[in-house]
Amino acid sequence: MEIIPPFFGIMGVFLTIIFFATVWYWMKCNEIEDGELRKAARWRMTGHSLLLMATWFTCGIFSYPCFALRPEKADYQSAIAISYVVMILLVLGFIFVFLGQRKAYLTKLKSLKTAQRWVKSSRSKLWEKCAVIRRRTPINTFTGKGRCYRCATIMACALS
Amino acid sequence: MYHQMEVMYTDAHRVGLAVFAVGVMDVVLMVWMPMAWKYLASSPPSDLLSFPLLAASPNPLATWLQSVFVGVILAVKGSLIYAKRTRVATGLVSSALAVFLTVSSMLLFTYRNYALSLILFLLAIILFAV
Numbered sequence: 510m511e512i513i514p515p516f517f518g519i520m521g522v523f524l525t526i527i528f529f530a531t532v533w534y535w536m537k538c539n540e541i542e543d544g545e546l547r548k549a550a551r552w553r554m555t556g557h558s559l560l561l562m563a564t565w566f567t568c569g570i571f572s573y574p575c576f577a578l579r580p581e582k583a584d585y586q587s588a589i590a591i592s593y594v595v596m597i598l599l600v601l602g603f604i605f606v607f608l609g610q611r612k613a614y615l616t617k618l619k620s621l622k623t624a625q626r627w628v629k630s631s632r633s634k635l636w637e638k639c640a641v642i643r644r645r646t647p648i649n650t651f652t653g654k655g656r657c658y659r660c661a662t663i664m665a666c667a668l669s
Numbered sequence: 670m671y672h673q674m675e676v677m678y679t680d681a682h683r684v685g686l687a688v689f690a691v692g693v694m695d696v697v698l699m700v701w702m703p704m705a706w707k708y709l710a711s712s713p714p715s716d717l718l719s720f721p722l723l724a725a726s727p728n729p730l731a732t733w734l735q736s737v738f739v740g741v742i743l744a745v746k747g748s749l750i751y752a753k754r755t756r757v758a759t760g761l762v763s764s765a766l767a768v769f770l771t772v773s774s775m776l777l778f779t780y781r782n783y784a785l786s787l788i789l790f791l792l793a794i795i796l797f798a799v
Contacts, residue, residue, distance in 0.1 A: 522701055529693055529744060536689070536748035551754065555798045558741045565700075565737045590783065597787075601794065 512578060521568060528561050549613035556605030563598035566591055637664040685751025688764060692743030699736030738771045742797050767796040 535554050539547055571578045575588035635648040639657040646664060648655040655664050746764040749755050755763070770793035777786035 525696060525701070528741075529696075532689070532744050532748055536685070536751050539748065539752035539754065547752075547754070551749075552798075554745060554748075558745055558797075559794070561741060562738060590778075590781075593783075594778075605798070 514572075517568070517572070524561075524564065528557070531557065543616075545616040545619075546613060549609045549616060551609070552605050552612060553609030556602045556607075556609060559598050559602030559605060563595050563602060566595045566598065570595070639664065681753050681757055682751055684757050684761070685747045685749070688747030688750060688761070689744050690747070692740045692745075692747055694740075695743060696737055696740030699740070738775070738793075739768050742767050742771060742793075745797070763796055763799075767793045770796065 532554070535550060539550060542550060569575060570588050570591050574584060575591060576583045577585070577588050636645045637648055637655060638644070639646050639660065639662055641660045641662055642657065644657070644659065646655045646657045648664065653665060656662070657664065743764060746760060746767070750757055750760040770789050774786045774789035774793060777783075777789065
């Protein structure tokens, strides 16, 4: 199969643009995120940066300066050395992405548990008295509304 | 007090954006400009080192290699300063140190001193990540 250098050049430029666009939006988003989620995003961004560096070095193995795809001018000694760097960058990159993802998941889980605890502890308060039969009726914590089981009157939570 | 905080806020935004822009320009200039030049000048495929910026460098290969690292580090560090994740002065110093370690690492890599190069590179990564 023939090698088409402009294809790799154009795709490489596109890849770099996408990376910088990712950094741009991360930068904008970082201000409005929560403390722990910000940290998680930072770990992930570090991982993505390392993965970009690894990708860029992979390019170096196959074209300038190692030319692994062109045996007539290939420098395999440099290619071997750069392969080690690529592997280290890939491993570090994926470790950072993993750590970021784990942190984001744990943060979400923690906030979910806190919310569940809050709902559980405040469940007793989410009752409304039906005006018709004068009996307490449970209020759905998600919709903020409840229906009297006797007269089917719909009641809204006083807190919502 | 409010005015002081507003000034600090604007400074962080400006400095962060400037550092980010330097990082982007570094990558564009050092990686993609020689490529564009190669196609514009229709030079032979292996003749990238005669590009003015690379040819002027004492060690073209190291210059070539360091560019993407330096660009990425500056862009990400600039974003951190912009988002006020770090103080402006601390961010600038740590960016400069990370870039210095990366460039030293790349130079050592070119001179085939792989062990020291790797140590410096790992230090740069730690500085980049914290």
